[in-house]
Amino acid sequence: MGTSTSGIYKRFVKRPMDFVLSLIAIIILIPIFLVVAILVRVKLGSPILFRQKRPGLNERIFTMYKFKTMTDKRDDNGKLLPDDKRLTQFGKLLRSTSLDELPELFNILKGDMSIVGPRPQLVRDMVFMTKEQRERHGVLPGLTGWAQVNGRNGVTWEEKLSLDLEYVCNVTFIKDCRIILKTIKGVIKREGISSEGMDTAEDLGDYLLRQEVISAKEYQAAMKESELLTKK
Template sequence: MKPSNAGIYSRFLKRPMDFLLSLMAIIVASPTLLVVALLVRVKLGSPVLFKQQRPGLNEKIFMMYKFRTMTDARDENGNLLSDSVRLTKFGKFLRSTSVDELPELFNILRGDMSIVGPRPQLVRDMVFMTPEQRERHSVLPGLTGWAQVNGRNYITWEEKLHLDLQYVSNITFVGDWKIIFMTVAKVFKRDGISAVGMDTAEDFGIYLLRERKISKAQFSAAMEHSKRLMNC
């Protein structure tokens, strides 16, 4: 993984800023965190937190935390029902307001993530990326990022990854704060939460398969590779 275009800010100041801002945000948001945790427990059950492995800096796998937004509803064979069925009205509210993302503040505090950076995608998304696209992992993933304020899930995967690479190549203090303020505006407008016609974001591999950019054999091989990465 090649290093990003790192200046003084990204090398020495970005991490301390992340730590201080995430700590302050956790303290200020603690009443909200407690109330939401209680509501999730009552409305969606336990566990309150949704934990999932994601690729971080230099593709090191870490555990990302979010508030759960789906039930564990299953069919008669014990298989989980579709996302559209398990995503409740309350879960949709948490996603549309981005409240479900608040536990990621603890990931930032720990150093797994940054406030601004490419969003941490699924491990199974990473294995479908080209070597160039995977350069997005040369920096810490972010709670928000350049792609999130420029379309989020309303843009194609290729556009999203291109915007991530634009950010990686030009990380600045002013640029980060611009993204933070744009994110606040996006949250209030509730823009780009999911892809058009879908309740949740589409996996990169599913998108490539649907667009016939990869074969079923390539899809299956990549999925098996992602499983091995998560079990390492």
């Protein structure tokens, strides 16, 4: 697909296609939505949906929806317990089958997300990215993406963000189709769900601090910035 054809797809075809396909998927998957919602309510309690602020196109903050996968257990001081203490076997099953991602179809329908694009990271991840890495927000974030089919959480942050930028520079219909097909294969094989030794992926800031790329002072400053962004 040539550059001009690629530009036409990105500007005029991709969004209408996202709308139509997400609408069809929601209609077809209504029975699965209902079953998962009931199971989440019974096993994890309400609310059944997990809502979180994420940076989208041009770093506009939006609310992303997912099915809840963790309990709301807290310590004696009322603080939420670490993720690994709240992630149940049922929650792990939802994540490994990607069923927890189904509500994101409504984000696609609304125009917050695309079927294919860089995954919407946390706001507290975005503030630790370099200026070049933040160019990944030049397209709508996706339900799946180039980084996800090339390792998902099994690759380093540097590799993941590099793959995101590679996609942003080459958005084509053929590539999107390849990513969707590889995503289906990955879901079936349940590959790359979490980083080695971790139940959930490590935040970028924590990773950079652990690797001594940034100082504790820089870490705290960026975290404060992310808190301000999520409150807007």
